[in-house]
Amino acid sequence: MTALVLSGISASKGIGIGRARVIVAGSPEVPEYLLEGDQIGPEIERYRQAVAFARTELADVAQRVRGQLATELREFIDAHLLMLEDDMLAEGPLEYIRSRSCNAEWALKQTRDGLIAAFTAMDDEYLRSRVDDVDHVVARIQSALAQRKDRDHLGEDRLDDAVVVADDLSPSEVADLAERGVRALITETGGALSHCSILCRALGMPYIAGIRQASEMINEGMLLIVDADRGITLIDPDGERLGRYRDRQQEQQRRHQRLEALRGEAAVTSDGTPIRLWANGESEKEVDLAISYGAVGIGLYRTEFLFMGRAEPPEEDEQYEHFRAALEHLEGRPLTLRTLDVGADKQAPLGQDPNEPNPALGLRGIRLSLRFPHLLKTQLRAVLRAHQHGPIRLLLPMLSRVSEIRAARELLAQCAEELELDASDIPIGGMIEVPAAALLVDQFLRHLDFLSIGTNDLIQYTLAIDRTNQALGSLHDPLHPAVLKLIARVIECGDAQGKSVSLCGEMAGEPRYTGLLLALGLRDFSMHPRVLLEVKEVLRSADITELGKLRQSLLQAEEAEQLEALLPLS
Ligand code: PEP
Numbered sequence: 243m244t245a246l247v248l249s250g251i252s253a254s255k256g257i258g259i260g261r262a263r264v265i266v267a268g269s270p271e272v273p274e275y276l277l278e279g280d281q282i283g284p285e286i287e288r289y290r291q292a293v294a295f296a297r298t299e300l301a302d303v304a305q306r307v308r309g310q311l312a313t314e315l316r317e318f319i320d321a322h323l324l325m326l327e328d329d330m331l332a333e334g335p336l337e338y339i340r341s342r343s344c345n346a347e348w349a350l351k352q353t354r355d356g357l358i359a360a361f362t363a364m365d366d367e368y369l370r371s372r373v374d375d376v377d378h379v380v381a382r383i384q385s386a387l388a389q390r391k392d393r394d395h396l397g398e399d400r401l402d403d404a405v406v407v408a409d410d411l412s413p414s415e416v417a418d419l420a421e422r423g424v425r426a427l428i429t430e431t432g433g434a435l436s437h438c439s440i441l442c443r444a445l446g447m448p449y450i451a452g453i454r455q456a457s458e459m460i461n462e463g464m465l466l467i468v469d470a471d472r473g474i475t476l477i478d479p480d481g482e483r484l485g486r487y488r489d490r491q492q493e494q495q496r497r498h499q500r501l502e503a504l505r506g507e508a509a510v511t512s513d514g515t516p517i518r519l520w521a522n523g524e525s526e527k528e529v530d531l532a533i534s535y536g537a538v539g540i541g542l543y544r545t546e547f548l549f550m551g552r553a554e555p556p557e558e559d560e561q562y563e564h565f566r567a568a569l570e571h572l573e574g575r576p577l578t579l580r581t582l583d584v585g586a587d588k589q590a591p592l593g594q595d596p597n598e599p600n601p602a603l604g605l606r607g608i609r610l611s612l613r614f615p616h617l618l619k620t621q622l623r624a625v626l627r628a629h630q631h632g633p634i635r636l637l638l639p640m641l642s643r644v645s646e647i648r649a650a651r652e653l654l655a656q657c658a659e660e661l662e663l664d665a666s667d668i669p670i671g672g673m674i675e676v677p678a679a680a681l682l683v684d685q686f687l688r689h690l691d692f693l694s695i696g697t698n699d700l701i702q703y704t705l706a707i708d709r710t711n712q713a714l715g716s717l718h719d720p721l722h723p724a725v726l727k728l729i730a731r732v733i734e735c736g737d738a739q740g741k742s743v744s745l746c747g748e749m750a751g752e753p754r755y756t757g758l759l760l761a762l763g764l765r766d767f768s769m770h771p772r773v774l775l776e777v778k779e780v781l782r783s784a785d786i787t788e789l790g791k792l793r794q795s796l797l798q799a800e801e802a803e804q805l806e807a808l809l810p811l812s
Pocket residue numbers: 542544583675695696697698699700746747748
């Protein structure tokens with residue numbers, strides 16, 4: 243017997259097996275009616291109370307959830323609380339009630355539709371996905387207006403062995419379901435970048451988003467296999483399939499336990515060479531995660547995320563507080579702060595032309611910071627002040643000429659003088675992301691204290707492959723011989739001048755490339771904290787001496803396929 247298979251977007255990997263619990267609520271009708279003059283005041287008050295109630299309800303969720311889950315959830319609850327406090331939702335509907343004499347539910351719907359239209363029109367995929375957040379917060383206020391409790395239909399029972407099938411889920415609902423033992427989630431809407439997906443990944447909860455007809459095809463109680471590794475759900479599978487999936491699930495659990503046991507182990511190759519494993523991160527939460535996975539520090543902190551999704555750039559004080567908090571969480575471990583890398587796929591309105599014809603080749607990274615030096619100065623002042631609380635390393639993105647390093651150094655010296663602070667113990671590093679930087683690395687190194695290879699962009703610019711163009715995905719190839727030559731060259735030149743070279747692109751966190759990068763001489767890797775143990779597992783069984791012997795042959799390969807004959811890459 244073959245099972246019915248539904249496919250969707252793999253939003254959080256893993257396999258979950260259980261009985262369906264279908265909680266599709268559908269959107270309730272929003273009532274619309276006109277008010278008499280003397281009803282306007284009380285309606286405004288009713289709306290205000292609903293917002294206050296929504297706030298209390300969210301705070302309650304935060305209270306109910308404990309431990310690791312609470313840390314993961316805090317960021318989302320905070321974001322939703324902020325939205326509830328923001329004028330656009332706290333005050334916007336009041337304007338509608340006053341000017342149109344309409345009821346609060348309708349006023350909220352009008353405000354919501356306006357906001358969604360604005361968000362949907364944005365170019366940035368991440369910001370577009372914030373539409374979900376607006377909807378979750380609006381749904382919470384609508385429920386409060388209707389005096390419905392938070393997802394009443396979920397009940398209070400344990401949901402062990404259940405797979406929840408929903409139209410949509412908010413992060414707080416995900417946290418609640420995880421606490422109650424749910425095995426996997428399926429939603430009809432959503433995508434890989436939604437907050438729900440981010441939270442599921444952080445919790446290790448298998449999740450498939452975007453199975454549009456899930457609630458029509460799946461009935462309460464049906465047996466489901468959620469294979470979120472492949473983005474498919476099997477309905478009522480036969481015994482043989484079920485057996486195979488249970489074996490796979492057990493294998494994954496064993497692997498998980500094996501990796502967990504490595505947390506306290508040293509990152510040393512089998513022949514005794516220590517390797518430094520750094521983490522990439524851009525929030526306090528990721529800093530905590532990095533430490534819990536044993537990272538030596540943060541190897542890449544993308545500060546541009548502080549600038550995105552807002553109309554005005556953050557002031558010096560806000561940046562200072564943010565960096566200081568990260569340093570405090572790091573407890574003495576180094577924080578590698580990359581200066582603003584806005585542009586191309588990461589947009590923020592900072593005065594550049596929003597209709598730049600070719601943004602990946604445009605005003606991005608250090609070029610933008612030097613075109614608008616007040617932006618960089620504000621950031622450097624915040625860095626200098628934060629450095630009083632812990633070790634910062636400064637990293638310059640998208641370098642393509644030595645003069646950019648000089649200019650950034652001059653601005654740092656100016657800021658240090660203005661603040662009467664010492665900048666001399668802040669190491670300055672450069673991202674190697676443009677072939678020009680890789681070719682001129684010897685000259686660059688005279689002015690830099692360390693290097694970090696950004697392979698995401700280095701591959702893009704070396705191979706002329708737009709990294710955001712999904713149709714070209716397989717051509718964005720880390721194994722291209724030209725890319726490997728540049729990486730090897732940068733490491734070699736860094737070693738020759740006694741300066742450390744790390745690699746912080748996605749490639750560093752792919753365990754199948756760990757042996758290859760060790761063979762090319764890499765000793766500092768920076769990656770998402772969650773993949774750190776997998777990389778550690780590979781390097782602990784690697785023999786550096788043997789790998790080193792492959793270096794020359796690896797660099798002679800004409801095609802990526804030839805590499806596989808020298809060392810396993812899958
Ligand atoms: C890179 O280009 O490899 C990199 C780490 O920077 P980002 O992905 O932020 O462009």
